Amino acid sequence: MLTFVGLGLYDLDDISVKGMHAIEKADHVFLEAYTSRLMGTDPAAMEERYKKPVQILKREDVEQHPEPILAAAKVGDVVFLTGGDPMVSTTHSDIRIRAAEQGISTRIIHGASIASAVSGLSGLQNYRFGKSCSVPYPAKNWFPRTPFETIQANLAADLHTIVFLDIQENRYMSVREAVEILEKLSSEEGVSISLYVGMARAGSPEPVVIAGDAAKMLNAEFGPPLHILVVPATLHPVEEEYLRIFADLK
Structure with missing residues (x-):
C-alpha cells in the first residue's frame, strides 16, 4: 500500500x-x-x-x-x-x-493546501482564479517569460493569478525577488501590473499579508520564508474591503 x-x-x-x-x-x-x-x-x-x-x-x-x-x-x-x-x-x-x-x-x-490558504488570507474569491504559474530564479542566459504570459492571459480574462515562488536546496525566493522579476518582464512588454498581494508563512501563528503596487512590495518586510504572491484582477467590493482590513491596501 x-x-x-x-x-x-x-x-x-x-x-x-x-x-x-x-x-x-x-x-x-x-x-x-x-x-x-x-x-x-x-x-x-x-x-x-x-x-x-x-x-x-x-x-x-x-x-x-x-x-x-x-x-x-x-x-x-x-x-x-x-x-x-x-x-x-x-x-x-x-x-x-x-x-x-x-x-x-x-x-x-489530504492536507491543507496553499491554494485554499491564499483565498483565506487574501479574501480573493477562489472561483476567480485562473491558471497558476511559477517564477524560477533566472539562470545565465535564461530569463523565463512564461509566468508573465500566464498573468497577462488571466488579467485579460479578469482572473486572479497565484504565483508560486522558486524553492531551491539552500534558498527560497521572496516576494521582493519575484516582484523584481515580474516588473522587469512587464517593463519589457510595455505594460504594468497595478496590484500585488504578497503572503508569507501561511499556516503559521502570524502570517504576513500585504497588498499594494510594486513600489510597496519592494519595500515591504515579509520576514522569513515561505512566501507566495498573487496578481489580482479587478477586485470585487468585498475583496477590496478584505484587503484593506487584512492586507493594508490603501
Whole structure:
C-alpha cells in the first residue's frame, strides 16, 4: 500500500489525525522535500514525533528513480509525505499512476493546501482564479517569460493569478525577488501590473499579508520564508474591503 499524506502548511501540528494514524502503521516513511517545505519544523523533529525514520526524497528520487518507493509499497505499508496537499503537484500524480500500473494499492489523505490558504488570507474569491504559474530564479542566459504570459492571459480574462515562488536546496525566493522579476518582464512588454498581494508563512501563528503596487512590495518586510504572491484582477467590493482590513491596501 502506498499512502500519500498531506502535511499541511507550516508545522508538525498541521497533519490530520488520519494522516498520523497512517504514519503509525507504516513500515517506511518518505518525505518529498522539493515542491514545498514546512518551515515550522524539520525532518529531525518529524522523526521524533513519528517515532520512526523519515527518508528524504529529492526531485530525481521521485521523478526518475521511484523504484525503491514502489518496491517497498509492494510488500508493506509506505507513507509518502508532502507539504500541503499531496496531489497539487503533477509529480505525485505520476508516481500514483506508476503504482497503479504495478498493482500497488494507493490512497490519499489530504492536507491543507496553499491554494485554499491564499483565498483565506487574501479574501480573493477562489472561483476567480485562473491558471497558476511559477517564477524560477533566472539562470545565465535564461530569463523565463512564461509566468508573465500566464498573468497577462488571466488579467485579460479578469482572473486572479497565484504565483508560486522558486524553492531551491539552500534558498527560497521572496516576494521582493519575484516582484523584481515580474516588473522587469512587464517593463519589457510595455505594460504594468497595478496590484500585488504578497503572503508569507501561511499556516503559521502570524502570517504576513500585504497588498499594494510594486513600489510597496519592494519595500515591504515579509520576514522569513515561505512566501507566495498573487496578481489580482479587478477586485470585487468585498475583496477590496478584505484587503484593506487584512492586507493594508490603501
